[in-house]
Each structure stands twice: as C-alpha cells, then as structure tokens.
Amino acid sequence: MMFHGTTRDEAEALDDLPPGDRPHLVVIGNGMAGCRAVEELLARDAQRYRVTIFGAEPHVNYNRIMLSPVLAGEKTFDEIVINSREWYQENGIELVAGDPVVGIDRVNRTVTSQTGRSVQYDRLLIATGSDPFIIPVPGKDLPGVISFRDMKDVDSMLAAAAQGGDAVVIGGGLLGLEAAHGLTLRGMKVTVIHLMQTLMERQLDEAAGWLLKQELESRGQTILTGADTAEIVGDGKVEGVRLKDGRVIPASLVVMAVGIRPNTALAREAGLAVGRGIQVDDHMVTSDPAVLAVGECVEHRGAVYGLVAPLWEMCRALADGLTNQPSGYTGSVTSTKLKVSGIDVFSAGDFSGGDGAEDIVLRDAARGVYKRVVVKDDRVVGAVLYGDTADGNWYFDLLKKQEDVSQLRDLLIFGQAFASGGGQTDPNAAVAALSDDAEICGCNGVSKGKVVACINAGNATLDAVRATCKASASCGSCTGLVESLLKVTLGEEYAGERTVKTMCKCTSFAHEDVRREIVAQGMKSIPEVMQRMTWSTPDGCSSCRPALNYYLLCALPGEYQDDQQSRFVNERMHANIQKDGTYSVVPRMWGGLTNPRELRAIADVVEKYNAPMVKVTGGQRLDIFGIKKEDLPAVWADLNAAGMVSGHAYGKALRTVKTCVGSEWCRFGTQDSTGLGVKIEKMTWGSWMPHKFKIAVSGCPRNCAEATIKDFGVVCVDSGYELHIAGNGGIKVRATDLLCRVATEQEALDYCAAFIQLYREEARYLDRTAPWVERVGLAYVQQRIVEDPVGREALRARFLYSQSFSQEDPWAERAAGADREQHAHMAAFTPIHQKEIA
Numbered sequence: 001m002m003f004h005g006t007t008r009d010e011a012e013a014l015d016d017l018p019p020g021d022r023p024h025l026v027v028i029g030n031g032m033a034g035c036r037a038v039e040e041l042l043a044r045d046a047q048r049y050r051v052t053i054f055g056a057e058p059h060v061n062y063n064r065i066m067l068s069p070v071l072a073g074e075k076t077f078d079e080i081v082i083n084s085r086e087w088y089q090e091n092g093i094e095l096v097a098g099d100p101v102v103g104i105d106r107v108n109r110t111v112t113s114q115t116g117r118s119v120q121y122d123r124l125l126i127a128t129g130s131d132p133f134i135i136p137v138p139g140k141d142l143p144g145v146i147s148f149r150d151m152k153d154v155d156s157m158l159a160a161a162a163q164g165g166d167a168v169v170i171g172g173g174l175l176g177l178e179a180a181h182g183l184t185l186r187g188m189k190v191t192v193i194h195l196m197q198t199l200m201e202r203q204l205d206e207a208a209g210w211l212l213k214q215e216l217e218s219r220g221q222t223i224l225t226g227a228d229t230a231e232i233v234g235d236g237k238v239e240g241v242r243l244k245d246g247r248v249i250p251a252s253l254v255v256m257a258v259g260i261r262p263n264t265a266l267a268r269e270a271g272l273a274v275g276r277g278i279q280v281d282d283h284m285v286t287s288d289p290a291v292l293a294v295g296e297c298v299e300h301r302g303a304v305y306g307l308v309a310p311l312w313e314m315c316r317a318l319a320d321g322l323t324n325q326p327s328g329y330t331g332s333v334t335s336t337k338l339k340v341s342g343i344d345v346f347s348a349g350d351f352s353g354g355d356g357a358e359d360i361v362l363r364d365a366a367r368g369v370y371k372r373v374v375v376k377d378d379r380v381v382g383a384v385l386y387g388d389t390a391d392g393n394w395y396f397d398l399l400k401k402q403e404d405v406s407q408l409r410d411l412l413i414f415g416q417a418f419a420s421g422g423g424q425t426d427p428n429a430a431v432a433a434l435s436d437d438a439e440i441c442g443c444n445g446v447s448k449g450k451v452v453a454c455i456n457a458g459n460a461t462l463d464a465v466r467a468t469c470k471a472s473a474s475c476g477s478c479t480g481l482v483e484s485l486l487k488v489t490l491g492e493e494y495a496g497e498r499t500v501k502t503m504c505k506c507t508s509f510a511h512e513d514v515r516r517e518i519v520a521q522g523m524k525s526i527p528e529v530m531q532r533m534t535w536s537t538p539d540g541c542s543s544c545r546p547a548l549n550y551y552l553l554c555a556l557p558g559e560y561q562d563d564q565q566s567r568f569v570n571e572r573m574h575a576n577i578q579k580d581g582t583y584s585v586v587p588r589m590w591g592g593l594t595n596p597r598e599l600r601a602i603a604d605v606v607e608k609y610n611a612p613m614v615k616v617t618g619g620q621r622l623d624i625f626g627i628k629k630e631d632l633p634a635v636w637a638d639l640n641a642a643g644m645v646s647g648h649a650y651g652k653a654l655r656t657v658k659t660c661v662g663s664e665w666c667r668f669g670t671q672d673s674t675g676l677g678v679k680i681e682k683m684t685w686g687s688w689m690p691h692k693f694k695i696a697v698s699g700c701p702r703n704c705a706e707a708t709i710k711d712f713g714v715v716c717v718d719s720g721y722e723l724h725i726a727g728n729g730g731i732k733v734r735a736t737d738l739l740c741r742v743a744t745e746q747e748a749l750d751y752c753a754a755f756i757q758l759y760r761e762e763a764r765y766l767d768r769t770a771p772w773v774e775r776v777g778l779a780y781v782q783q784r785i786v787e788d789p790v791g792r793e794a795l796r797a798r799f800l801y802s803q804s805f806s807q808e809d810p811w812a813e814r815a816a817g818a819d820r821e822q823h824a825h826m827a828a829f830t831p832i833h834q835k836e837i838a
C-alpha cells in the first residue's frame with residue numbers, strides 16, 4: 001500500500017520533543033471512546049500532550065448508553081454527562097463542539113472542520129464511533145423517521161411522544177427494545193417490527209426471547225416478529241410502515257434501530273487502511289503511525305465491536321502505547337444486558353450449541369426465570385439468563401477464563417453461591433469468591449481488583465466508588481455487586497448508604513421507581529409488582545408490603561383490592577395495640593364535637609367491656625383503653641350502631657381535625673372554625689396516606705387549635721383563611737410553612753384537598769409532610785397548589801374521586817349513614833381515569 005503519512009520513526013521522534021513544546025494530540029470524536037482515551041492518557045502522563053477534541057455534537061462528553069434511561073424519563077441529560085466543561089478547562093483541553101471534522105491531510109498533518117478551522121496535529125486519534133444503519137426502503141427519508149444514536153434523536157423522540165399517538169420501532173435488538181420501552185413509558189402506543197422470529201436473537205435463544213416477548217406484550221407493546229419492512233408510507237411526513245405481507249402499521253414516529261456501521265468515511269478518504277472498520281494494531285495505531293483510532297469505528301484483528309466494554313480495553317492499550325508502556329489490546333469477549341427496568345436479561349458467549357456442547361437449563365415458570373449455561377469440554381462457552389441475572393458476571397468470568405467447571409457441573413446452574421458455597425446462598429460470599437480480575441462493571445470495564453483497591457484507598461461509599469473508579473456509574477446494573485464488595489471489604493465499617501435509597505432489601509428499586517412503574521405498567525397487585533420488578537424475596541417484607549399496598553391503593557382508586565395482610569397490626573385491628581397486649585379504641589368525633597348519643601354509646605362500651613380508662617386525646621376525641629383483642633369487633637359494632645366510625649387513630653390516614661370554638665362562641669373568633677373543621681374532616685376522613693396526617697383549624701391568630709404544628713393548618717383571620725402546611729408536633733417539632741391566604745371557606749377546602757392529594761401521590765410511603773416538603777421545597781408545593789389553578793383543580797378532583805371509594809370502603813366498623821351527605825357530594829365529581837393521573 002502506498003503510504004502518505006508520518007513514518008513510524010517520525011512518530012516516535014515526537015517523544016523526544018523538548019518540554020514546553022508538547023506534541024499536539026487532536027481527537028476526532030468527543031464520544032465515549034475518544035474522551036475515555038484522553039482520560040487514560042491524562043492518568044498516565046497529564047503533561048505529555050496538548051489536546052484538542054473535535055465533536056460533531058454540540059454537547060460535552062456524555063454517557064451514550066444512558067440515553068435509554070433519559071428517553072424513559074429515569075435520568076436527565078445533566079445526570080449522564082461524564083465530563084463537564086470544567087473538566088476540559090482544568091485539563092487544558094480545547095473542545096471544539098458542534099463542528100465536525102470534514103477532512104484529514106496526512107501529508108501536512110492537519111484536520112479541517114466544517115466551519116473551515118484547520119488544526120495541525122502531531123498525533124491524530126480518530127474516534128468517530130458508528131453510524132446507525134438505515135434500511136434502504138422507500139420513505140426512509142420522510143420527516144418522522146429517525147435513528148437512536150445521540151441526544152438529538154432522544155429530543156426528537158420526546159417531541160414526538162409529547163404529541164402521543166403511534167410509534168413503530170424497526171428492530172427488536174437491544175437498542176430497539178430500549179427505544180420501545182422509553183416511548184411506551186412516554187405514553188406512545190408502540191409496535192416493534194423485527195425481521196427474525198426471536199427478539200435479540202444475537203443475544204438470546206428462542207426460550208429467553210419468547211419470555212421477553214411475553215413480558216413486553218404484557219406491558220402494552222405490540223411485537224411483530226418475522227416481519228419484514230417493505231416501505232415507510234406517508235405524505236410529507238411519516239404515517240405508517242407497510243410490511244412485505246401487506247399489513248400497514250400506523251405511526252407518527254418510526255425509529256430505525258436495525259444496526260450500526262463503523263463510521264470510517266474520514267479515514268477512508270484520508271487513505272488509511274479500512275476494512276469493516278479502520279484497521280488498527282494492538283496499540284490502536286492505524287496504517288499511518290501518527291494516526292490512531294479507537295472505539296466502534298475500528299476493526300481489530302478482524303473484529304468490530306458495538307458495546308462499550310471492549311472500548312475501555314482499547315483505550316487503556318492506546319494510552320499505554322502513547323506513553324511508551326508495553327501492554328496491548330488482544331480483543332474482547334463481550335456480554336450484554338438489557339436496560340429495561342424490571343426486565344433482567346443477560347447473555348454472553350456462544351449459545352448456539354453444536355457438536356460436543358451441553359446445555360444446562362433451569363426454568364422457574366412461577367418466577368419467570370430461565371437460565372441456560374452452555375458447556376463444552378468442561379468449559380463454559382455461553383450463558384443466557386432471563387429473570388435472574390445475578391450470576392451473569394460469574395458465568396462470564398468462568399467463560400473468559402475458560403476455567404474447568406467439571407467439579408461444579410451439577411450445581412453450576414444454581415449460581416455461584418450454591419456451586420461454590422455448598423448450597424449457601426450468601427451473595428456477599430459469592431462476590432468475595434470472585435477473582436480479582438473478574439469484571440464487575442461491564443459499562444466502564446472495572447474489575448473486582450480495581451473496585452477493592454478503590455475502596456481500600458478510602459472510598460467507603462457507593463458514591464465515592466462511583467466517582468473514583470466509575471464502577472456502577474453508568475447503567476447501574478452492577479450496583480448490587482459493588483455494594484457487596486463494599487460490605488466484604490469494609491465489614492462493619494460499611495454504612496451501607498446509597499444516594500438513591502432502595503425501598504427495602506427485597507428490591508434494588510427506590511420508592512419513586514416502584515411508584516412510577518406501577519402507574520406506567522398498569523400493575524394491579526402486589527405479586528404482580530414483585531414479579532415484574534423482580535423482587536429478590538418471594539413475598540416481600542414488612543417494609544415493602546405496606547408501601548406497595550399503599551401505592552396501589554393510591555394509583556387505582558376503586559379498582560385495587562386493599563390487602564389486609566399487608567397492613568400493620570393496628571390497621572388490621574382498627575385499634576392501637578398497647579404495651580399489655582390490649583387495645584385502645586378511638587371513635588371519630590367530627591371537628592372535636594360530640595353529643596349525648598355518642599357520649600352514651602362510649603359510656604356503654606366502657607362499662608360493657610370493662611375498659612379501665614377513658615382519656616381525652618390531644619386531638620379532641622375520647623380514647624377507650626384496655627379493650628381485649630377478641631372484643632374489638634363487638635366494640636366497633638356497638639359504636640357503629642350509635643353512628644360512630646373509626647377515628648383512625650392508628651392509621652396512615654387522616655387522624656383528627658382539631659378546632660377551637662371560633663366565631664360562634666369566642667369573642668375573638670374571626671370565622672366559624674369549628675364548622676370549617678367539621679367540613680374538612682367530613683371531606684378527608686378515610687383517605688389513606690403515606691403517613692398519619694393531622695389537621696387543625698384555629699378561629700383567630702391566637703391559634704388555640706395549634707394549627708401551625710399540623711400537616712395542614714388553617715388560621716382564620718378577618719380577611720379570610722391562612723393555609724399552613726408541613727408542621728409537626730412530634731419528636732421533632734416543626735412549625736408550618738405558610739402556603740397561601742385565601743378568601744373563602746370553599747377555597748380553604750379546595751386547597752386542602754389538592755394539597756393532600758399531592759402528598760398522597762408524590763411522597764414516599766412513611767414520609768410525613770414535614771420531611772417531604774423540606775425535600776421538594778415549599779416553592780414546589782406552592783407552584784403546584786397555588787400558582788397552577790388547573791393542576792390544583794385536577795388534584796382536588798382526583799382526591800375527591802378517590803375518596804368516593806375510600807369512604808364507601810366496606811370497613812367493618814363503618815357506620816351506615818355517617819357519610820351519606822358526603823357521598824352525595826362526591827357523586828357530583830366526574831371520575832378521572834388513572835391514565836390521566838400519570
């Protein structure tokens with residue numbers, strides 16, 4: 001081949017340049033590989049090169065693999081930025097963003113950008129990644145047909161999704177399914193068109209592909225396998241996709257995710273050796289010694305890659321080469337995970353079977369688990385895991401090392417803890433048993449040895465590990481492994497904190513994730529949530545069950561059947577258990593008012609069931625102590641007969657509405673605080689909430705009802721009503737924040753309903769209003785309740801709709817007639833479908 005560029009001797013002479021006259025490294029491509037290569041170089045010798053990076057995209061370096069979570073609404077763009085502008089500045093790197101390089105002159109060693117900028121290089125690094133493959137069918141250029149490669153594509157998808165309607169994703173591979181998932185979560189009706197019979201057929205066998213298809217269909221996607229695209233139809237913009245069998249699938253958006261091609265155009269034009277990709281040696285040097293290439297654009301020993309793990313290895317070898325260290329890249333074995341929340345899929349190696357290959361399979365239909373490990377000559381050669389991927393890294397490690405597994409053969413399929421722990425399944429033991437070079441974070445190419453070294457260097461939290469060695473900093477699927485390593489390495493010293501607190505030990509999802517998925521996937525029962533979100537325990541625990549029960553109740557008013565077994569004992573018994581094992585019973589007294597009939601009924605109960613004590617509570621009710629558990633149903637029947645309902649003094653619900661006497665009797669009262677308190681209580685009682693909720697209404701600023709330490713407090717003033725929120729009189733006393741002032745009683749009622757519903761929909765289970773408001777900020781609540789009248793009205797309507805079921809809820813102790821008036825009032829409100837709530 002004719003050689004026009006720098007010779008190897010000339011390139012090596014660069015290393016002898018005097019200090020201060022640093023050679024200039026120009027990088028084309030500000031993507032994952034280009035920037036990682038620079039990071040590796042800086043880590044070895046920050047002063048060695050002067051660096052300029054050209055990027056076609058207008059952004060700083062971001063984590064491309066996290067575009068899927070951005071599309072799905074799980075991350076923001078800012079959260080996936082890898083290197084901020086400060087990073088470039090601090091390291092003296094010149095970033096030319098949004099200006100692609102259009103030509104390389106290897107003779108004069110310059111590159112020229114689209115805007116005409118010409119820059120001289122001593123070493124050039126090409127890291128141009130891949131181009132999405134667009135199938136050459138009629139209509140491919142219609143507006144509305146896009147690929148899924150960069151932030152611009154995500155923005156286009158989000159804009160399309162905001163209009164709603166139908167989307168077609170062509171390609172049922174990793175990328176296509178992640179796009180389909182995101183668009184579904186964004187509210188589009190999605191059809192996936194896949195040429196082959198099996199989804200992700202390059203990673204999954206037929207069985208796992210089928211399970212995946214079932215799961216996606218049950219989430220509302222239409223999956224057409226064995227479907228061949230003939231044409232994209234539309235007049236001026238995309239309107240649908242016609243298949244070769246004649247079917248037309250309507251679509252206002254078509255995402256092509258059928259594959260990628262190494263982006264080699266520049267290199268080819270510059271006369272570099274190009275095969276399937278830009279050809280490089282083991283130090284990522286192209287056919288021109290002054291020009292290197294790294295990432296998806298390269299071909300190394302005949303292989304091209306489409307995942308990040310190999311790129312990290314390439315970048316290390318490249319930086320070693322640039323700083324005259326030996327090593328070298330010898331190729332990668334890759335594994336794949338799908339980033340669709342609640343669907344665990346892992347695949348590595350060759351699962352095609354063939355001569356001498358032996359399949360070991362485990363199916364657990366109830367748990368939706370499928371595992372297949374392919375063994376050949378006593379070595380693992382492939383693994384496909386669906387539903388339980390915890391052992392993926394272990395199988396991958398065995399595969400890469402080609403370890404002899406003949407001794408583990410019988411236990412292999414049950415996972416590492418079983419196979420190497422004699423039947424004990426301690427995940428920490430399993431991680432401890434991994435070898436030092438076992439890969440922990442595939443996204444960032446971080447081995448167990450590196451994570452442990454990072455922890456030992458003083459990084460004692462998950463966040464610190466993420467920030468320092470990048471393990472778990474990308475897709476997050478190895479977070480559990482990193483946490484296990486923290487536990488194993490630090491022992492008792494590991495505090496176990498996480499930035500995002502998981503709901504409990506049964507799941508790696510946070511409360512917010514679970515709530516979002518319940519609504520997004522339309523999940524209807526606790527077992528369904530556990531199955532779909534792959535709970536690690538069969539039935540959950542005392543932390544997650546009540547939370548799930550609450551989230552489902554809140555999301556599906558009237559539809560979800562309350563699960564009594566998921567409630568705490570007090571809520572099951574409708575009474576408060578006391579330290580001697582008896583119960584105390586608090587009937588509701590609306591606004592703190594009572595009458596002879598109620599008092600007589602309470603007196604009768606006290607005598608009939610030998611209650612040793614009756615006490616006036618701080619919430620202005622009567623508490624009957626010392627009731628035996630077996631008497632509780634009869635006690636409630638007697639109270640119900642007198643028209644009294646539970647005061648929910650035990651519940652994560654509205655407790656009491658405390659009032660003072662107000663303008664009716666008090667010389668200082670400005671408004672009818674008692675009357676308003678009764679109205680508020682009648683409107684809000686029986687509403688399940690994340691935690692207990694207390695209300696008070698004071699008739700004047702003297703505030704006798706102590707409204708300014710309640711979850712919702714009203715202080716009546718001459719001009720109307722001051723509405724206060726997020727107070728607390730418990731262990732940590734907190735005065736309320738002033739939400740706003742309103743003029744009429746009806747407004748006070750409306751704002752109260754809207755505030756409660758916002759709290760019900762957005763606070764985590766067991767969050768009181770005070771920490772919740774502190775977390776989200778008073779300004780946020782004001783914006784939702786005060787400044788957005790349409791949103792406030794929607795919240796209020798959702799609350800009242802939910803109440804129309806909750807107050808009809810067949811509680812054993814509920815008195816017929818106690819809430820009749822309220823129900824009639826409720827009937828005036830139109831039900832809102834849950835979808836609108838999302």
Ligand SMILES: Cc1cc2nc3c(=O)[nH]c(=O)nc-3n(C[C@H](O)[C@H](O)[C@H](O)COP(=O)(O)OP(=O)(O)OC[C@H]3O[C@@H](n4cnc5c(N)ncnc54)[C@H](O)[C@@H]3O)c2cc1C
Pocket residue numbers: 028029030031032033034054055056057064065066067068099100101102127128129130148149150175178263266294295296297305306307308309311337339443475
């Ligand atoms: C949505 C999505 C999800 C993914 N998920 C995963 C995953 O879960 N796991 C995994 O391992 N991999 C995943 N990948 C693949 C992974 O992102 C790629 O392997 C990786 O980004 C490749 O890095 P690269 O630097 O070679 O290319 P890129 O990251 O694409 O960077 C190349 C950059 O070069 C720029 N460029 C191109 N031409 C020029 C020019 N002439 N001048 C200047 N700049 C130019 C491009 O604009 C781009 O910014 C995913 C990819 C996508 C799109």
